[in-house]
Amino acid sequence: MTFISTPSRYSMAVVLVTTSLLSGCDIDVPFSIKVPVAFAGEEEHSIWLMQKTHSATFVSQTTGLSSVVEKACSAGSLDTTEVKSAWIDTMKAWMPLQGIETSNPAAASLNWQIQFYPDKKNTTGRKITALLKSDGPYSAEALAKQSVSVQGVGALEWLIYEPKTMGDTENRCALARAVSQRLMQSAEGLYHAWEQDPWKDQSEKALNAASVSMLAGQLDFVMKKLSLPMGKPGYPKPFQAEAWRSKVSLTLIKDNVAAMYALYLADLDVVLRAKQKTELADRLTKHWQDTVTSVPSGDALKPLLDTPENYRSLIGLSNNLEYLKLALSDEVGPALGMVVGFNSTDGD
Structure with missing residues (x-):
């Protein structure tokens, strides 16, 4: 990969490049990473452009998922490869947006509606089961009045992958249609929340705080996605993993790591280098590369919990993520003039 450095965090767009090379180092990476490329004459924050782009992609994927669900149910069966692939693609599109709780309250307010996770008490399963036994009505509007646990990607995963639902095709399809339409509405709301730059006219210090906060929040979320199913050595909790029914928990963590690395490259790496903090930027880039390559191969998380x-x-992998989280608070924060003890709730 060729990284095109820029003197400022402004005037950037995002393009997809292959990653056989990372910053001059021969490191094979199992997925693609988005990095910034400068466009002259623009005055837009790179982190906003990334979220706006990601939210547009998410709308596209949820719209496609809703269409695929409708087509499958019209043909009489939700159990198709196309439905499962569309759901996985939607989850992958959600990963760059997952875990962002600061700076944009309108967007953050939709997080639980889009994904009810963690779900330690199987709230989604219990409420979906109750809805399947009811007489409806099954519509996006009706679901909007129900628990957020039945409105998002987790509810759809349950309907698509849970064996208990296989015998109730009529209600199952009706509910799947409604959930997919409700998810599409939520995605559209998320896109509208990112239409305007929440950091417009903010000071450089405030923008730095927001950038660190976003990345720290996502690191927190991914570390939780990893620690919950890991449990304690010898006592894992595989059913606490995200997307364990679809067996793509590890795939989604890979996408999380790629998205966070892209967010770092698009903004904080540029800022650190502009402030002549080259040694710190180089070290963090190297550790991001190490973290990317430390994600184990495979799609499901459960097989990795079974042997020492x-x-x-x-x-x-957990240690690498922890290092990055500490580096943000203990090194990046002070280097950018933030007080020691900065955490992911700062920068609102």
Whole structure:
């Protein structure tokens, strides 16, 4: 990959590049990473452009998912490869937006509506089961009055992958249609929340705080996605993993890591280098690369919880994420003039 450095965080767009090379180092990466490229004459924040782009992609994926669900149910069965692929693609589009709780309250207010996770008490399963046994009505409007646990991607995963639903095709399809339409509405709301730059006219210090806060919040969320199913050594909790029914928990963590690395490259790396903090920027870039390559291969998380050797690979990934989180608060924050003890709730 060729990284095109820029003197400022402004005037950037996002393009997709291959990553056989990372910053001059021969490191094979199992997925693509988005990095900034400068466009002259624009005055837009790179982190806003990224969220705006990601939210537009999410709208596109949820719209496609709703269409695929409608087509499958019209043909008489939700159990199709196309439905499962569309759901996974929607989840992958959600990963760059997942875990952002600061700076944009309108967007953050939709997070639980889009994904009810963690769901430690199987609230989604219990409420979906109750809805399937009811007489409806099944519509996006009706679901909007129900618990957020039945309005998002987790509810759809339950309907698509849970064996308990296989025998109730009529109600199952009706509810899946409604959930997919409600999810599409939420995605559209998210896009509208990112239409305007929440950092417009803010000071550089405030923008730095927001950028660190966003990345710290996403790191927190991904570390939780990893720690919950890991439990304690010898006592894992595989059913606490995100997307365990669809067996793509690890795939989604890979996408999380790629998205966070892209967010770092698009903004904080540029700012640190502009402030002549080259050693710190180089070290963090190297550790991001190490974190990317430390994500174990495979799609599901559960197989890695079953043996000590595989479990240790998850500990390694967790340690890398923890290092990055500490580096943000203990090194990046002070380097950008923030007080020590900065956390992911700052920068609102």
